[in-house]
Amino acid sequence: MLFFSVEFLYLFLPIVGLGFYAMARLSRANLRLCLLWLVGASLVFYGYWNPAYLLLIGSSIMVNFLVGRHLHGRKNRPLLILTLVFNLGLLSYYKYLGFFASIYNALAGQAVSVGDIVLPLAISFFTFQQIAWVVDNYTNHVSEGRVDFGEYLLFVVFFPQLIAGPIVHHSELIPQFRNPDILRFNAANFATGMAIFIIGMFKKVVLADNIAPMPATIFDGAAWGMTYSAFDTWLAAVAYPMQVYFDFSAYGDMAIGLALIFNIRLPINFESPHKSLTMIEYWRRWHMTLGRFLRSYVYIPLGGNRKGFTRTCINVVITLALGGLWHGAGWTFVIWGTLHGVFQAVNLVWVRWSPWRLPVLLAWFVTFFATTVAHSFFPAHNLDSAIRVLEVMFFISDTPAQAANISPAAYALVIGSFIGVLIFPSTRQLISERFTPIQFDSNTISATAALRFPALDALRIRFTWPWLCYLSLVAAVTLFTLLNATTVQEFVYFQF
16 A cells, blocks of 8 residues: 555545544543554554565564563573574565575575565564664663553554654654644644655655656666667666655655654654765765664674774774665675775775865765765666676776667656755755654754755745645646556565
């Protein structure tokens, strides 16, 4: 059930929203009953794709809740390790068993087959959230006191962020679930949530899904041994980061908007990453909640920056290589993450040793160039096709180029989107006068470490009549595009 599907927009969401506030009114603010209503709705939402998934997520929730409760205040290291093995083993079986088998076959000259294993929806996301919960109980960093099963269950399955994030922390949601104020219908929150949801839906339906055919043509063709012109290949390499940014941030916007309808605040996940002037800043703005998890539960346990500069750089590379593997079971994802780690390590070396500071435009160009090259591995079907694309991009391919048959409208959309990403404010900036999302590591993002366009950065949604007309137009264009689409594309992160 996609957020922009007919079933969700016209059936699921109205029933859940009206039911939640009607129950809050009739039950005289019975908070627990209303939260159970959201739990039931979230389980229906998740089970809609495949009811069998409910057994998997239910088992995972039960194990992690019981272990987390038991570990709270206790230093039972063997149990912690056993639970981490359980979580990572579950993830490895469904997501990585085929990849591991292919490595074994290549090394041993065997032909071991693991059959077709269907990747359960959202397993990467709910596994990471629960690992954080278990580890924090072990380290005594759970400040919410005794958490009951209903609160924990909703923390994991809350439908706006269940499928593709943001990866929320228990300290962010559980205290909100205990606040009776969430039972009072808030017109301002509803209006703001709908505005954020509309912006997200526009990003997905109008921008991401219409940009997607451009890079797909080039990267799918490369998988079949085709070679296209350097211009088209470079344009596809630029288009893909635009596509995934609009797709990823669209889900985050829609999740934040939906949660706000129920008076729940979620953290932001993307903050204009393509405006970044350094690779370090890029990862502070790109999939921020994943970056937070990797920093807290991988980078810091590896030693962080506490064991010397060389070890810090190594830890950065290892952390982002594992982050790449989290995205997908394939060497292209590992290389993508490792490249980002190497680029960040180079950035750290530059900051530490270089006496020069690059001009703003040159710093932006270097950063965007590096991320574009790294992203060329992400949509590639395999390592050979990724290399084929890079050979064309760097003019070392001797294969005659073929016509890509890309329409002028596609060129215009990619170029226009590229310019828009660079000059327009983020969703958080647009809505900042009405809504402040959950903040974490507030000093992490530096406003001076990104391209700035003061005249446009001052844009704010003010809910005046002109702005309401504008949002209505955006919604109308989005719905028109959706109704006329030949196919409905899932969010890219559903693969992970």
